[in-house]
Amino acid sequence: MDSKLQALLASMLEAGRRPVSEGTPEQARAQLAARKQVPGRELHRIYDEAVPTSGGTVPVRVYLSEADGAGTLVYFHGGGWVMGTLDSFDNVARELAFHSGARVISVDYSLAPENPYPAALNDAIDAIEWAAEQFPDEPLALAGDSAGGNLATVAARKIQERSTAGICVQLLMYPVTDSDANRPSYLEEPPVPTLFSGRR
Template sequence: MAMDRFIRALIQWQTADRPAPARTLTVEQVRRRYAAHATRGRNGAAPPEVAKTADQQIDGGDGTFGVRTYLPATDRGRLVTYLHGGGWTVGDIDTHDPVCRRIASALGAAVVSVDYRRAPEHPHPGPLNDGIAAAEWADRAFPGRDHVIAGDSAGGALALGIALHRRDHGCAAFAAQLLVYPPADPSLLSESTRRYGTGYLSELDDLYWYYDQYLPDLESRTDPAIDLLNADLRGLPPTVIGTAEFDPLHDDGVELAARMAASGVDVQHIPAAGLVHGYLLMADLVPAAAAVTRDVLAAVERKLTSPPMAH
């Protein structure tokens, strides 16, 4: 499909701006740039309304980190623990505030957005462990709810890692999981990385840099929580995977969905024709991104309300 015209304009604007590769900047400079782009993507729109938000610190076992809780205007007894994207290195609960508000509103769910400690200060498994602790905290704070684990980009990989941890440690299973354009293959050798690795807002060289920050020990890249395509994917909760057409990580999501299906997981793949990596952050600026965001959340709704698929 042809690229969305709003996305094409964004790419032309960024090309004119000539952004420096991440590896030529300090981590703090990359973080500030990411936050500025996320804010600009809101186009001055008012954030989706929720009944209440609250920020607090929780114990991660080896220190504290933040969570932001959203209570929906219409509470349907759901719970979502959300892990933000940003290559495990950038992004935070503020950059993804509108995303979490949309989730709370669409699903009628309390949302716990995790401000996990980031690389390179906290490499793997630090962010993963914070996510595990946050999901456990959410269960205690909101007992008896259908609990969805969710995330976008690096946060999607963390969400799946948390689901694998729960399965392997005999913890209560999630009711569903949502993974939007997740990185699943640390080799970055897919066809989509070759085809869309330059000039589509998410640069392949930056993806390599993110992996270097999060996984400075190369041996750790074989960890099943990182090399997700080679993980044992059996016994996972009903899953929705969103991908973007013009995304270096497109093939990661497609292949992950196929391997989940082959492992007996109830999984639905929602493609985003014409869009790029990061479309959840563009919903206020790009109508097609808003539409696909609604589609992925509607798919999660179906996973929560439909009987389990037989395998």
């Protein structure tokens, strides 16, 4: 395991963070919200929008490192489809905008269990199609980590079937792409104390 990740896990244990599997969704969200974040990278402009969806509206936050983006990147945060907000993944979106030069649209999709499947996926599809309509002359890319990677790639397949937007590339960071929990990465005990009681 990477030494930086080992140090991060150890510091989380020392701070008293409990395994997500031991609590409720509300407790997991509160623990994530209480996480101390370093000040984010300064960008040219950041603003919030409300995107109309089939279920109402979904909040998004738009990040620009320059006056105009070199394309549009729609980003979906991780959190097991249960936790995560625009604020808790703000630094990730800022870094994506800074390093890509693209206009990054971070999507605050509906969370389970209050909003069961396919609510989050529908939000993802609607947000992507909205971005394509708002910025029709720019390349459109998708990004997501963990559960967000799942939403990005499944939404891309659905949009391809519907031919409602052209997606040029996907950036998937440790995406959830199958449900096989018998793989070694789930079953093997890590070399340092784990936050997840042996389940990863």
